[in-house]
Amino acid sequence: MEQITIAVIPGDGIGKEVTPWAQQALEKATEGQAQFAYEHFDLGAERYLRDGEILPEEDLERIKKTDAILLGAVGDPRIKAGILERGLLLKLRFALDQYVNLRPSKLYRGVESPLADPGDIDFVVVREGTEGLYCGAGGAIRKGTEHEVATEVSINTAYGVERVVRYAFELAMKRRKHITLVHKKNVLVNAGDMWQRLVDKVGEEYPEVTTDYNHIDAATIYLVTDPSRFDVILTDNLFGDILTDEAGAVVGGVGYSASGCINASNEYPSMFEPIHGSAPDIAGQNKANPTAAILSAAMLLRHLGFDEAAARIDAAVEADIAELGSTERSTDEVGRAILGRI
Amino acid sequence: MEQITIAVIPGDGIGKEVTPWAQQALEKATEGQAQFAYEHFDLGAERYLRDGEILPEEDLERIKKTDAILLGAVGDPRIKAGILERGLLLKLRFALDQYVNLRPSKLYRGVESPLADPGDIDFVVVREGTEGLYCGAGGAIRKGTEHEVATEVSINTAYGVERVVRYAFELAMKRRKHITLVHKKNVLVNAGDMWQRLVDKVGEEYPEVTTDYNHIDAATIYLVTDPSRFDVILTDNLFGDILTDEAGAVVGGVGYSASGCINASNEYPSMFEPIHGSAPDIAGQNKANPTAAILSAAMLLRHLGFDEAAARIDAAVEADIAELGSTERSTDEVGRAILGRI
Ligand SMILES: CC(C)[C@H](C(=O)O)[C@@H](O)C(=O)O
Numbered sequence: 200m201e202q203i204t205i206a207v208i209p210g211d212g213i214g215k216e217v218t219p220w221a222q223q224a225l226e227k228a229t230e231g232q233a234q235f236a237y238e239h240f241d242l243g244a245e246r247y248l249r250d251g252e253i254l255p256e257e258d259l260e261r262i263k264k265t266d267a268i269l270l271g272a273v274g275d276p277r278i279k280a281g282i283l284e285r286g287l288l289l290k291l292r293f294a295l296d297q298y299v300n301l302r303p304s305k306l307y308r309g310v311e312s313p314l315a316d317p318g319d320i321d322f323v324v325v326r327e328g329t330e331g332l333y334c335g336a337g338g339a340i341r342k343g344t345e346h347e348v349a350t351e352v353s354i355n356t357a358y359g360v361e362r363v364v365r366y367a368f369e370l371a372m373k374r375r376k377h378i379t380l381v382h383k384k385n386v387l388v389n390a391g392d393m394w395q396r397l398v399d400k401v402g403e404e405y406p407e408v409t410t411d412y413n414h415i416d417a418a419t420i421y422l423v424t425d426p427s428r429f430d431v432i433l434t435d436n437l438f439g440d441i442l443t444d445e446a447g448a449v450v451g452g453v454g455y456s457a458s459g460c461i462n463a464s465n466e467y468p469s470m471f472e473p474i475h476g477s478a479p480d481i482a483g484q485n486k487a488n489p490t491a492a493i494l495s496a497a498m499l500l501r502h503l504g505f506d507e508a509a510a511r512i513d514a515a516v517e518a519d520i521a522e523l524g525s526t527e528r529s530t531d532e533v534g535r536a537i538l539g540r541i
Numbered sequence: 542m543e544q545i546t547i548a549v550i551p552g553d554g555i556g557k558e559v560t561p562w563a564q565q566a567l568e569k570a571t572e573g574q575a576q577f578a579y580e581h582f583d584l585g586a587e588r589y590l591r592d593g594e595i596l597p598e599e600d601l602e603r604i605k606k607t608d609a610i611l612l613g614a615v616g617d618p619r620i621k622a623g624i625l626e627r628g629l630l631l632k633l634r635f636a637l638d639q640y641v642n643l644r645p646s647k648l649y650r651g652v653e654s655p656l657a658d659p660g661d662i663d664f665v666v667v668r669e670g671t672e673g674l675y676c677g678a679g680g681a682i683r684k685g686t687e688h689e690v691a692t693e694v695s696i697n698t699a700y701g702v703e704r705v706v707r708y709a710f711e712l713a714m715k716r717r718k719h720i721t722l723v724h725k726k727n728v729l730v731n732a733g734d735m736w737q738r739l740v741d742k743v744g745e746e747y748p749e750v751t752t753d754y755n756h757i758d759a760a761t762i763y764l765v766t767d768p769s770r771f772d773v774i775l776t777d778n779l780f781g782d783i784l785t786d787e788a789g790a791v792v793g794g795v796g797y798s799a800s801g802c803i804n805a806s807n808e809y810p811s812m813f814e815p816i817h818g819s820a821p822d823i824a825g826q827n828k829a830n831p832t833a834a835i836l837s838a839a840m841l842l843r844h845l846g847f848d849e850a851a852a853r854i855d856a857a858v859e860a861d862i863a864e865l866g867s868t869e870r871s872t873d874e875v876g877r878a879i880l881g882r883i
């Protein structure tokens with residue numbers, strides 16, 4: 200029996216309600232194959248408001264020793280934008296070199312899309328996770344005066360881009376073998392040109408995979424007018440952030456979308472989370488839908504090599520949504536229903 | 542009778558077919574009030590392919606002396622991304638200090654939105670036009686090697702942001718008095734913080750205007766799930782580019798969307814254009830819809846103070862779409878029909 204240690208960061212608000220269901224899904228799907236030990240980390244807005252700590256160095260060191268991370272959601276309106284994001288979420292992505300931010304978008308049968316004619320939607324966004332405008336390289340001078348200048352610097356390296364490009368090609372080979380690079384190479388000519396060259400270069404090793412290119416502005420149109428055109432979308436950190444939220448809306452809400460922040464070379468643990476936030480307005484009311492969190496457990500299992508167990512969770516979720524997706528249910532009801540099907 | 546000189550840049554592809562209709566709309570709507578003289582400029586992909594010129598200095602100087610610019614569309618797949626965009630379109634926006642990029646989005650009666658339940662959509666995006674990631678401050682080292690590093694720098698100044706913020710508040714006062722600032726201040730903390738502070742500061746002078754804030758990723762969701770929540774969206778150059786294309790899709794296609802690149806201090810001429818591209822696939826076939834070009838003529842007239850004439854064009858377009866919007870018509874048929882109603 201495989202022993203697996205999971206770092207659990209339930210975080211804030213509904214994060215605390217949905218994460219236990221993800222843990223139960225892990226266990227149920229791998230019964231007899233794996234045994235999970237959990238290390239709980241009290242991190243997020245509540246911890247920060249209590250004692251000012253965001254991600255203590257010793258917590259980070261302990262997290263590094265685990266096999267994978269389950270994260271709930273982090274955030275609280277009382278905290279100034281940027282503090283937890285940069286101090287906790289992005290700090291983890293960068294410190295653990297999670298260079299692939301993997302975000303599947305699928306329109307499940309039984310879920311209503313806001314689009315009149317959505318078609319079959321089933322694509323994955325491969326978002327770079329450790330570079331671009333997210334690296335925190337910017338500053339301000341003369342702050343608060345009429346002469347203030349504020350900069351944000353997008354840093355992109357061939358090393359960082361090529362590895363995520365390779366990941367996208369490997370993924371495309373397991374899917375419908377089509378990659379759409381999304382960038383803004385007509386304006387961001389330096390970074391865009393490098394992305395395109397690396398896609399072309401790596402693409403030569405994958406002659407079966409077809410590639411095309413959309414500007415980010417055009418891609419936001421296609422997500423609304425023709426989302427079924429996409430198989431694998433490959434893009435940078437900021438464009439990936441934008442496209443995956445729009446994609447979440449198009450497939451009927453971020454409540455059905457999970458994501459993985461993956462260190463594909465396995466030097467550090469990867470992190471799995473629903474893409475929704477902490478939703479303070481409904482927190483503590485047993486109202487949050489645990490589906491995305493449970494789907495993130497499936498992504499975690501797939502990452503650790505339990506493909507069959509992951510597929511069982513996916514199938515359970517799919518069956519649950521097809522049958523009961525449109526009914527009003529509590530967190531516990533949805534959780535129990537999906538668990539029952541695994 | 543007022544004498545007005547318009548620089549006309551039909552550009553490429555369908556740009557050449559739709560621009561004459563915009564000119565005719567200008568004339569018809571201002572009959573007896575204004576007289577137009579046109580200076581034609583042969584700029585765009587075809588010119589560049591012919592003699593390598595993109596925007597000769599003497600053309601720019603002549604353009605500076607006109608009262609306003611009508612632009613068709615620029616672009617050709619044979620030309621590498623970035624050359625015409627940065628050499629012509631962005632060059633004009635920057636050289637003429639067109640700091641307000643104004644993009645109304647309206648769902649006309651008679652136009653089908655891709656959304657199942659679009660509601661009333663009528664908002665304006667006020668996009669900053671002379672700063673941010675568009676200023677071309679970036680570079681690359683070790684290009685083509687595995688050690689390549691490519692950067693893109695977003696430069697934002699209090700001077701540049703405050704003036705566009707003021708414009709948005711003035712515009713909101715003439716509309717439903719609500720501004721949504723869109724940025725990514727939880728990650729782009731330097732620029733985002735400055736934008737928010739300037740909105741708060743200028744907002745004190747407009748106590749009737751309410752403001753709120755969305756991250757860019759959340760805004761792309763709301764455009765799909767609840768677009769009628771927006772009145773004035775205020776945002777930076779790149780986020781504005783992305784949101785206005787998504788908005789164009791949501792209101793039934795960029796064929797109904799015009800835009801103005803405005804120098805609101807009137808030191809240099811402002812520029813008006815449909816937001817669609819040159820569409821080489823349908824060029825020269827009398828198929829392109831001239832509606833967006835005609836709407837850009839209305840924006841031009843409003844900018845020059847002919848509010849009543851502009852309203853007449855808008856009303857003619859609205860009536861045409863309501864009655865015939867869903868029929869297949871040629872460029873000339875649509876043009877004539879709208880002209881007939883002005
Ligand atoms: C919270 C924020 C920093 C984060 C991001 O921008 O990456 C979120 O939007 C996401 O997509 O995971």
Ligand SMILES: CC(C)[C@H](C(=O)O)[C@@H](O)C(=O)O
Binds near residue numbers: 386416
């Ligand atoms: C062509 C391109 C440079 C331009 C932009 O990004 O501003 C276009 O997309 C637009 O929105 O006018």
